[in-house]
Amino acid sequence: MRKFSVKPLQAAAALALGSTMLLAHAGEVEVLHWWTSGGEAKAAKALAATMQAKGDTWKDFAVAGGGGDSAMTVLKSRVVSGNPPSAAQIKGPSLQDWAKEGVLANLDDVAKADNWDANLPKAIADGLKYKGHYIAAPVNVHRVNWLWVNPEVLKKANVKAPTTWAEFFTAAEAIKKAGLIPLAHGGQSWQDFTIFEDVALGVGGADFYKKALVQLDPATLKSAKMKEVLTTFKKVKDYTDKNAPGRDWNLATAMVIRGEAGMQLMGDWAKGEFIAAGKTPGKDFECVAAPGTSKAYTYNVDSFAMFQLKNEANIKAQKNLAGAIMSPAFQELFNLNKGSIPVRLNMNLDKFDSCAKQSSKDFVETSKAGSLVPSIAHGMAVSSAAEGAIKDVVSQYWNSEKDTPEQVMDKLVSAAKAK
Incomplete structure (x- = not known):
């Protein structure tokens, strides 16, 4: 039996008008995403407005939770039941996993019309294809390795924004002595x-x-350098507050905005929160590369995978959505709200702030230097199974005093084998 569902309100309206044919005139796009905080919600509304201007109906399917884990659980149940949304926020190696299931739509016609191959960096374009065919549309590039700083807090502590981990611990100690929280953090595994x-x-x-974190090389995961990483990582926890467990990332950002905390290590979606709060970069807050990472760039590219649909009007609306996502006007509007930078190359960045311009400059330079790396924390580097297993090991180490760095390294090697 062919599955076919019409929303009750739509059906009632159609019957009242005496013709179900009216439903075919405009398409509906149901879009699953997890952009629910201030700056992110604004960005999502910008995409909805773009679609509505084309005459299509936007059906918002927002699932709260910064890392998107909850959204993926909901998506799986929808796809398994044969009722996928038009589009879902999926990225990195997970795109390939969904494509292998045979449930994603081919976007080559949209990509060819707008010459995506020329308008996207090759590394990014390759990640949006399966067997040479586009299966997703990218909306942005996020830099993950940012340190967000409240200059007033640093001033009270008489320290400068740290550029190395040694400087970070010196600054954190001074902020602690000044009676404030050195590092705002949300104790969730992805954070x-x-x-x-x-x-x-x-x-x-x-x-x-x-x-270590892309190739998952066992020797590197068990090296002396990894021991130094783990020791440094655990030391960072001493400068977070006791209420951190379970806190959402945007609430941690708000602590820096309000001057309760001096710093936050978070991707550039945090900037959207500062902007939404009326703060100015370079004056009310500073963006500096995470300690020791000024010559490198961890990226996170948000993209929307398009699922195979049967309704022709909805398929047309879905293609409209893919085209709108990559349009220069939307790339500008969306990324101004989201805190990220356009993924589309050679765009005018005049309207963007100093943090975005620095991010764009570093993105280009690190891609040439070979120090542009995918964020494992944000689903860009390894399989979801390996990522999940490694995240569990890291969070257990962060939250417990049981394991030594040597024991954690053994656990990381085992976790890296998860399929």
Whole structure:
């Protein structure tokens, strides 16, 4: 039996008008995402407005939770039941996993019309394809390895924004003595892991990072350098507050905005929160590369995978959505709200702030230097199974006094084998 569902209100309206044919005139896009905080919600609304201007209906399917884990659980149940949304926020190696299931739509016609191959960096474009065909549309590039700083707090503590981990601990100690929280943090596994990859990159450098956290090389995961990373990582926890466990990332950002905390290690979506709060970069807050990582760049590219649909009007609306996402106007509007930078190359950045311009400059330079690396914490580097297993090991180490760095290294090697 062919599955077919019409929303009750739509059906009632159609019957009242005497013709179900009216439903075919405009398409509906149901979009699953996890952009629910201030700056992110604004960005999502910008995409909804873009679609509505094309005459399509936007059905918002927002699932709260910064890392997207909850959203993926919901998505799996929808797809298994044969009722996928039009589009879902999926990225990195997970795109390939969904494509292998045979449930994603081919976007080559949209990509060819707008010449995506020329308008995207090759490394990014390759990640959006399966067997040479586009299966997702990218909205942005996030830099993950940022340190967000409240200059007033640093001034009270008489310290400068740290550029090395040694400087970080000196500054953190001074902020603590001034009676404030050195590092705002949310104790969720993806946030713990964001700090972990910042430390790995800052202590070990880009080549170490690639071997350990992209290639999952056992020898590197058990090296003396990894022991130094783990020791440094655990020391960072001493400068977070006792209420951190379970805190959402945007609430940690709010602590820096209000001057309760001096710093936060978080991707550039945090900037959207500062902007939404009316703060000015360079004046009310500073963005500096995470300690030791100024010559490297961990990236997170948000993208929307398009699922195979049967309704022709909805398929057309879905293609409209893919085209709108990559349009220069939307790339500008969305990223101004989101805190990220356009993924589309050669765009005018005049409207963007100093943090975004620095991010764009570093993105281009690190891609040439070979120090542009995918964020493992944000689903860009390894399989979801390996990522999940490694995240668990790192969070257990962060939250417990049981394991030594040597024991954690053994656990990391085992976790890296998860399929």
